[in-house]
Amino acid sequence: MAVQYLAANRFGLGRRFDEPAIEDPKDWLIRQIGEYDPAPAAIAGLAGREAIATAYAEYRDERQAMRREAKNAADEGAEVEAMRRRSRADFRRHYADAASARLAAAVATPTPFAERLVHFWANHFAISADKQTVRGFAGNYENEAIRPHVMGKFADLLTAAVHHPAMLLFLDQAQSFGPDSQFATRVRNRGRRQAPGLNENLAREIMELHTLGVRAGYTQADVTNFAKALTGLTVAGIGRGAGQRLMPADARRGETLFVDRLHQPGALTILGKRYDQPGGKQAEAVLRDLAVHPATARHVATKLARHFTSDEPPATLVDRLAGDFEKTGGDLPSLYRTLIASPEPWTATPTMFKSPWDWTVSMLRALKTPGLGERQNIAAMFTQLGQPVWRPGSPKGYDDMVATWAGSAALMQRVELASRIAGRIGDRADARALAPLVLADALTPETSQAISRADSPGQGLAMLFASPAFLRR
Amino acid sequence: MILSRRSILLSGITVAAAGALPGFAYAAASTPKRLVFVIQRGAADGLATVAPTGDPALAAARRAIADETAGGPKLDGMFTLHPSLAQTAGLYTGKQAHFAHAVATAYRDRSHFDGQNMLEGGGSRPYGRDDGWVGRLLTLLPAAERDAIAIAPAVPLALRGSVQVGTYAPSRLPQADADLIARLTAMYADDPLLHPLWDSAVKTQELASDIGGNNGRNGADLGKLAASLMLPADGARVMMVETGGWDTHSGQRGRLAAQLRGLDQLIGALQAGLGPAWNDTLVIVATEFGRTVEVNGTGGTDHGTASTAMLLGGGLEAGGKVSADWPGLGAAARYEGRDLKPTRSLEGVIASAVAHHYALDPKRVMTTLYPDV
Numbered sequence: 001m002a003v004q005y006l007a008a009n010r011f012g013l014g015r016r017f018d019e020p021a022i023e024d025p026k027d028w029l030i031r032q033i034g035e036y037d038p039a040p041a042a043i044a045g046l047a048g049r050e051a052i053a054t055a056y057a058e059y060r061d062e063r064q065a066m067r068r069e070a071k072n073a074a075d076e077g078a079e080v081e082a083m084r085r086r087s088r089a090d091f092r093r094h095y096a097d098a099a100s101a102r103l104a105a106a107v108a109t110p111t112p113f114a115e116r117l118v119h120f121w122a123n124h125f126a127i128s129a130d131k132q133t134v135r136g137f138a139g140n141y142e143n144e145a146i147r148p149h150v151m152g153k154f155a156d157l158l159t160a161a162v163h164h165p166a167m168l169l170f171l172d173q174a175q176s177f178g179p180d181s182q183f184a185t186r187v188r189n190r191g192r193r194q195a196p197g198l199n200e201n202l203a204r205e206i207m208e209l210h211t212l213g214v215r216a217g218y219t220q221a222d223v224t225n226f227a228k229a230l231t232g233l234t235v236a237g238i239g240r241g242a243g244q245r246l247m248p249a250d251a252r253r254g255e256t257l258f259v260d261r262l263h264q265p266g267a268l269t270i271l272g273k274r275y276d277q278p279g280g281k282q283a284e285a286v287l288r289d290l291a292v293h294p295a296t297a298r299h300v301a302t303k304l305a306r307h308f309t310s311d312e313p314p315a316t317l318v319d320r321l322a323g324d325f326e327k328t329g330g331d332l333p334s335l336y337r338t339l340i341a342s343p344e345p346w347t348a349t350p351t352m353f354k355s356p357w358d359w360t361v362s363m364l365r366a367l368k369t370p371g372l373g374e375r376q377n378i379a380a381m382f383t384q385l386g387q388p389v390w391r392p393g394s395p396k397g398y399d400d401m402v403a404t405w406a407g408s409a410a411l412m413q414r415v416e417l418a419s420r421i422a423g424r425i426g427d428r429a430d431a432r433a434l435a436p437l438v439l440a441d442a443l444t445p446e447t448s449q450a451i452s453r454a455d456s457p458g459q460g461l462a463m464l465f466a467s468p469a470f471l472r473r
Numbered sequence: 474m475i476l477s478r479r480s481i482l483l484s485g486i487t488v489a490a491a492g493a494l495p496g497f498a499y500a501a502a503s504t505p506k507r508l509v510f511v512i513q514r515g516a517a518d519g520l521a522t523v524a525p526t527g528d529p530a531l532a533a534a535r536r537a538i539a540d541e542t543a544g545g546p547k548l549d550g551m552f553t554l555h556p557s558l559a560q561t562a563g564l565y566t567g568k569q570a571h572f573a574h575a576v577a578t579a580y581r582d583r584s585h586f587d588g589q590n591m592l593e594g595g596g597s598r599p600y601g602r603d604d605g606w607v608g609r610l611l612t613l614l615p616a617a618e619r620d621a622i623a624i625a626p627a628v629p630l631a632l633r634g635s636v637q638v639g640t641y642a643p644s645r646l647p648q649a650d651a652d653l654i655a656r657l658t659a660m661y662a663d664d665p666l667l668h669p670l671w672d673s674a675v676k677t678q679e680l681a682s683d684i685g686g687n688n689g690r691n692g693a694d695l696g697k698l699a700a701s702l703m704l705p706a707d708g709a710r711v712m713m714v715e716t717g718g719w720d721t722h723s724g725q726r727g728r729l730a731a732q733l734r735g736l737d738q739l740i741g742a743l744q745a746g747l748g749p750a751w752n753d754t755l756v757i758v759a760t761e762f763g764r765t766v767e768v769n770g771t772g773g774t775d776h777g778t779a780s781t782a783m784l785l786g787g788g789l790e791a792g793g794k795v796s797a798d799w800p801g802l803g804a805a806a807r808y809e810g811r812d813l814k815p816t817r818s819l820e821g822v823i824a825s826a827v828a829h830h831y832a833l834d835p836k837r838v839m840t841t842l843y844p845d846v
Contacts, residue, residue: 353666406667407670408669408671408674411670411671411674415653415654415674450656450659454656463656463657466657466660468660468664471667
């Protein structure tokens, strides 16, 4: 059993070159729950919601204006194209900056277990930056909706995630209107066009992915009614169409709003319970109930257990975590303590295959000399490694199985990156000295020997990072 | 603007930029000698590259792939060139190509890595030397002709030695060098998850880096790049170009045709790119060992012993000729009953071509390039 390696890599993000050896793994992890800083320095300088929303809106407006101009003056095409590229670059910058900051925070953090949990929950409540409206908000979502709540109640985390503009835009909530809302009724009465209606996307994914889990006993009527309850929630200054005109005059771009005239009025029954709260209080009440539902407890317990054991998490651990969740009403630090105290995550040798993110972070943490150049495009690097940052492509997030990441091309990509980084570092790091530090009790005599026989310091470093142990957690 | 080779490398400007600067090639008063060593990693089949179609045993041994070279140009009464090598055939006609057949290094086993180590290092046993024959050759050359570069992410063994050597790897070339790949192959050998993944990754990478890819255009691009690095007045004078994908254990007919097409385009682009400098250029194409005389059960051939080496350039000693002390392909004539028997040393062929090219004393060249052989 490689308990030190497991503590540092299964629970943490890999040992930093300047960190002392982990004397008492469980104590080291428990302490991080209290020492966690939800606003690390690395993310301090990032743009806020209003600036992000403005950059997007300007990009969109310019694009529309330029389409019109392009029709009028075909000969100005080049200039128009240049402007378009500039505004697109502005609006993409927020995503690239945030991805770089995320990596910097992960590499620097003194509480890597807590940081791993930030990544875990951001993936549980996944948004995907391949939707243009979402892209700029992706980093802000993790930093403002996820980070502040990973050491709190699951219900608060859920509520924050669902109310963030990134989620509302990603799952089309900004385009969902109560069929009998004042707004829809007025449009219908004018009879000019199809009345705006419901979009069930967010309601379904909250039930299926964020809380209860797939096939957990809810019906289509539950989904529809929940979608109705959620109507009214929207984002100012981003969405299109008539709904935007209903925003209050003082609403700031990128702000999450509840607009009563978009909300489906009346009481609703969801999972056998009647909700008759007024306006936005109705959906909040549903969310509070979903957050502590026994099916949610089991769903969350299973995902958490899998993340810290293996593809098929031991039932004993899932039961224990689910029981703890129900008993404490989804108190996350309590779950983490139960997890740390449980024998299951500690019984095996490292079997999980590190994701490209985990692997890269652990590699950079091990190096005193920065492994990447100042101008390295972080977002592009993770795209090449097969795990684009905040872009899993679906609301389900990235799968958390060995087979998700253990592919042959992916392995070669890692070896190539390790080789490139090792080439930069050269003899400024000694893999023979580094191996016992980063692999700790997972260092095998074979790996040690292979590293010591490398034909150059750089090759030794590449072999350390490509070693079977270092690829796993 | 002074555009040195180094700045070309650093700025990533390659073929197009160098070509856009007229007068570049003629800046030097005299045309110095240039040498290009093209290594064929994976054991290229000499019997299909320069096929001994005049040997009565060939057709019976090669069976299904006996007509691999059908339609290729006849080089003499005995040998036919593979039809993919059209531009090379043109060089042969112009006495700018020479093929040395039934040649091998001193290596007599059948491991790629050991064989390549011998081909590059020029020692008498695998891993016997930590410098290479090209690296040692540099010590014999005047300073103006000593500037060497490899198109590879790291300096290959052949170029290692006391003289500093540059490398250039276009970003599309794989970053992980063959040696690291071999070491990781050993490291993952007992890992049930990583072993099969890695096997498949390595195979895929070999395919992607083949010069035969993209209908030979990968080869042409490589040749163009090589010429652009050697053409400038302060450009490289000695170069090593890596080619992989020659290990044709199965489906040899199509794969080898593509590989040779890529090689042919590489040579053609190199000649075109060097222009008049081609007349003072020697290109040596060699592989670590040959392949079995008999076709195997999967339309391919397995690791053998002797193969063919190519000498190309404007000033060959015996251009337009195939040289061979032909051993014959009959079962009794083969090495260990299966391989083309080596009747001449590849080291001797390389040393004498190099000595002629640089007008150096052949004996001195031989003892410098191959001190142990």
